[in-house]
Amino acid sequence: MFNKKQKGHAVVETLIGSNSKLNGDLHFQGGCHIDGTVIGNLTADSDADSALSISDIGNVDGGVTVPYVVLNGIVKGDIFASQRVELGSTARVLGDVYYNLIQMAEGAEINGKLVHQPEGQISSLKQVVQMDEKAAEYREYE
Numbered sequence: 001m002f003n004k005k006q007k008g009h010a011v012v013e014t015l016i017g018s019n020s021k022l023n024g025d026l027h028f029q030g031g032c033h034i035d036g037t038v039i040g041n042l043t044a045d046s047d048a049d050s051a052l053s054i055s056d057i058g059n060v061d062g063g064v065t066v067p068y069v070v071l072n073g074i075v076k077g078d079i080f081a082s083q084r085v086e087l088g089s090t091a092r093v094l095g096d097v098y099y100n101l102i103q104m105a106e107g108a109e110i111n112g113k114l115v116h117q118p119e120g121q122i123s124s125l126k127q128v129v130q131m132d133e134k135a136a137e138y139r140e141y142e
Contacts, residue, residue, distance in 0.1 A: 011030060011031050012030075012031040012032065012033045012053075013028070013029075013030040013031055013032070014026070014028045014030070014031070014032040014033070015032075015033050015035070016032075016033070016034045016035060016036040016037075016038060016058075017035055017036055018035040018036050018057055019036065020035075020036035020037070021036055021037045021038075021039070022036070022037070022038045022039065022040065023039045023040065024039075024040045025040040025041045025042075025043065025062070026038060026040060026041070026042050026043070027043045027044070028042075028043075028044055028050065029044060029045055029050055030049075030050060030051075031050070031051050031052075031053070032044070032050075032051070032052050032053070032066075033052075033053045033054075033055070034052070034053070034054045034055065034058035034059075034060060034073070035055045035057055035058050036057075036058065036059075037058075037059045037060075037061070038059070038060045038061070038062065039061045039062065040061075040062045041062040041063045041064070041065070041077070042060060042062065042063070042064045042065070042066060043064075043065045043066070044065070044066040044067065046065075046067060046082055049067070049068075050066055050067055050068065051066065051067070051068040051069075051070070052064065052066040052068070052069050052070070053069075053070040053071075053072075054069075054070070054071050054072060054073040054074075054075065055072055055073055056072040056073055056088070056090040057073060058072070058073035058074070059073055059074045059076075060073070060074070060075045060076065060077065061076045061077065062076070062077045063077040063078050063079070063080070063095075064077065064078070064079045064080065064081075065080040066080075066081060067081060067082045067083040067084075068081065068083045068084050069081045069084070069085045069086070070086045070088070071085070071086065071087050071088065071091040071093070072088035072089075072090050072091055073090070073091070073092070074091075074092040074093075074094070075092070075093050075094070075095065076094045076095065077094070077095045078095040078096045078097070078098065078112070079093060079095065079096070079097045079098065079099070080098045081097075081098065081099045081100065082100060082117075082119060083100055083101065083119065084099070084100065084101040084102070084103070085097060085099045085101070085102045085103070086102075086103045087102070087103065087104045087105060087108035087110070088105050088108065089105040089106060089107035089108060090107065090108075091104075091105075091108040091109070092108075092109045092111075093109065093110045093111065093112060094111050094112065095111075095112045096112040096113040096114075096115060097110055097112065097113070097114050097115065098115045098117050099114070099115070099116060099117065100116070100117060100118065100119045102114070102116075
């Protein structure tokens with residue numbers, strides 16, 4: 001998107017159109033493009049060459065765990081990207097971003113933490129974060 005020397009990523013095989021709203025988690029391989037709304041988590045296999053693109057009219061209310069993310073819309077949740085995150089000028093993240101490489105355009109907003117992780121450590125980090133969240137929920141019920 002920003003640098004023409006980048007290698008090509010997966011062809012878009014999954015598309016959520018601008019008039020579509022998905023309630024639930026989506027697990028995919030290859031390329032996924034979001035123009036609509038997803039209320040749930042987006043997950044791709046970490047060992048695959050999977051990529052997610054969210055347009056400026058796209059909206060995700062949930063976590064994103066994908067090796068390569070190109071964001072121009074809104075994500076309300078944490079992003080776990082084992083390879084790369086590209087944030088366009090209209091990108092908005094309401095959550096933490098765990099990344100190996102990140103590129104941000106002027107105007108992009110992150111309301112959360114930026115946490116650098118070497119490649120390959122993102123998936124294990126996500127499991128630790130999920131365990132911490134479950135422990136916090138358990139403590140609330142005590």
